[in-house]
Amino acid sequence: MSSLKIVNVVGARPNFMKVAPLWEAMRAQPGIEPLVLHTGQHYDHKMSQLFFDHLGLPKPDVYLGVGSGGHGEQTGKVMIAFEREMQTLRPDLVLVVGDVNSTIACGLVAVKMNVKLVHVEAGLRSYDRTMPEEVNRVLTDQIADYLFTTERSALDNLRREGIPEERVFFVGNVMIDSLLKHREKASRSQVLEDLGLSPRNYVLVTLHRPSNVDDRDTLAGLLEVLGALSARMPVVFPIHPRTRAKLAEFRLDRVLRGYRDLKLVDPLGYLDFLKCMDNARVVVTDSGGIQEETTALGVPCVTARENTERPITVSEGTNVLAGQSPERILAEANRVIDGQGKAGRRPELWDGRAAERIVKVLWDREGRAAHGPPGGREGKGAQRPPAGGQFGRKS
Numbered sequence: 001m002s003s004l005k006i007v008n009v010v011g012a013r014p015n016f017m018k019v020a021p022l023w024e025a026m027r028a029q030p031g032i033e034p035l036v037l038h039t040g041q042h043y044d045h046k047m048s049q050l051f052f053d054h055l056g057l058p059k060p061d062v063y064l065g066v067g068s069g070g071h072g073e074q075t076g077k078v079m080i081a082f083e084r085e086m087q088t089l090r091p092d093l094v095l096v097v098g099d100v101n102s103t104i105a106c107g108l109v110a111v112k113m114n115v116k117l118v119h120v121e122a123g124l125r126s127y128d129r130t131m132p133e134e135v136n137r138v139l140t141d142q143i144a145d146y147l148f149t150t151e152r153s154a155l156d157n158l159r160r161e162g163i164p165e166e167r168v169f170f171v172g173n174v175m176i177d178s179l180l181k182h183r184e185k186a187s188r189s190q191v192l193e194d195l196g197l198s199p200r201n202y203v204l205v206t207l208h209r210p211s212n213v214d215d216r217d218t219l220a221g222l223l224e225v226l227g228a229l230s231a232r233m234p235v236v237f238p239i240h241p242r243t244r245a246k247l248a249e250f251r252l253d254r255v256l257r258g259y260r261d262l263k264l265v266d267p268l269g270y271l272d273f274l275k276c277m278d279n280a281r282v283v284v285t286d287s288g289g290i291q292e293e294t295t296a297l298g299v300p301c302v303t304a305r306e307n308t309e310r311p312i313t314v315s316e317g318t319n320v321l322a323g324q325s326p327e328r329i330l331a332e333a334n335r336v337i338d339g340q341g342k343a344g345r346r347p348e349l350w351d352g353r354a355a356e357r358i359v360k361v362l363w364d365r366e367g368r369a370a371h372g373p374p375g376g377r378e379g380k381g382a383q384r385p386p387a388g389g390q391f392g393r394k395s
């Protein structure tokens with residue numbers, strides 16, 4: 001009997017830690033054949049290969065190598081290359097995660113080839129359509145057959161957009177599966193010693209969103225915040241290639257060199273970054289994933305954005321939305337440094353078992369009858385999963 005063949009798509013850095021636990025859970029289910037396809041949206045060693053090494057992901061079965069480009073160009077190139085591969089791969093399911101350009105590109109190709117689409121981390125909304133990721137999220141959710149969500153706010157968003165409830169499953173957070181699995185290993189990283197940092201005595205910063213780094217004045221304002229913080233304690237700033245390019249373009253790299261205790265470093269690997277997060281006094285970021293990871297770790301986070309698509313990190317977690325005003329970001333970070341950081345709790349189902357739940361749903365609905373051992377009871381996947389998904393649907 002043939003296996004249930006699932007193509008798992010990764011493209012950019014935040015995808016790797018989401019697919020790793022899914023691939024592992026699929027591999028543990030006899031009857032599923034999981035493949036990993038890398039579009040090549042991120043290609044630098046430190047943005048890609050290092051993550052495969054640290055997360056135990058296999059070498060991708062397929063590498064499309066599309067690289068960078070404008071949104072249209074990048075999305076288009078992924079679609080053309082992915083469609084070609086799909087002719088030979090002929091999977092039963094295509095699984096995409098998150099909200100990057102590779103997510104929507106591969107999603108569109110899959111559904112037009114009548115292959116069922118699985119979206120992991122569905123339903124998150126910033127309600128800010130100027131964010132490229134928001135457009136990717138809304139559109140991917142509209143065409144997906146299975147939508148797996150990380151928090152309950154996503155269920156309300158999807159309902160509002162008319163997505164049939166029977167497609168939606170609240171399962172928890174696969175990125176936190178990876179974090180919990182690797183936390184202990186990360187604790188043995190030597191990165192703090194290498195950077196001359198001591199636990200709880202430094203600020204960790206990441207900035208890469210176009211809204212923060214593509215405008216000279218906005219970026220200059222954020223750098224002033226880093227300067228002021230570095231006068232209080234060391235600031236470590238692993239720099240995304242987009243941000244590095246913008247600093248050079250705006251001739252702002254000189255400003256940073258003037259701050260004595262600011263450590264500008266290349267992007268860190270998964271384990272080193274996890275160690276840095278886990279031991280930071282406060283994290284200042286505009287990333288989506290880091291808001292969730294700090295909440296799971298219980299480390300205070302100040303988010304340099306006006307909105308978040310992950311509201312549970314604010315309502316239950318350690319995250320504070322500070323907007324883009326340098327004064328506000330500095331004030332919030334100083335509050336944490338002064339010992340008035342927000343305590344939080346780990347959200348529901350962020351327990352390290354989300355990937356298992358997802359694979360169970362897919363196997364029960366798509367795999368067991370057609371690809372399982374003789375005597376399976378269910379017929380091959382109803383066109384849509386039956387109503388009342390078993391995991392914590394909002395009542």
Ligand code: UD1
Pocket residue numbers: 012013014041042043044047068069099100101102132133208240241242245288
């Ligand atoms: C992408 C995602 C964003 C995610 C981020 C994490 C979209 C729309 N955005 O943004 O959601 O939070 O990844 O990093 O998909 N570059 C390199 N080397 C690389 C990759 C990129 O030098 O390996 C440079 C290139 O100059 C490129 C720029 O970074 O033009 C931006 O890369 P791109 O993939 O377009 O978007 P990100 O800003 O990384």
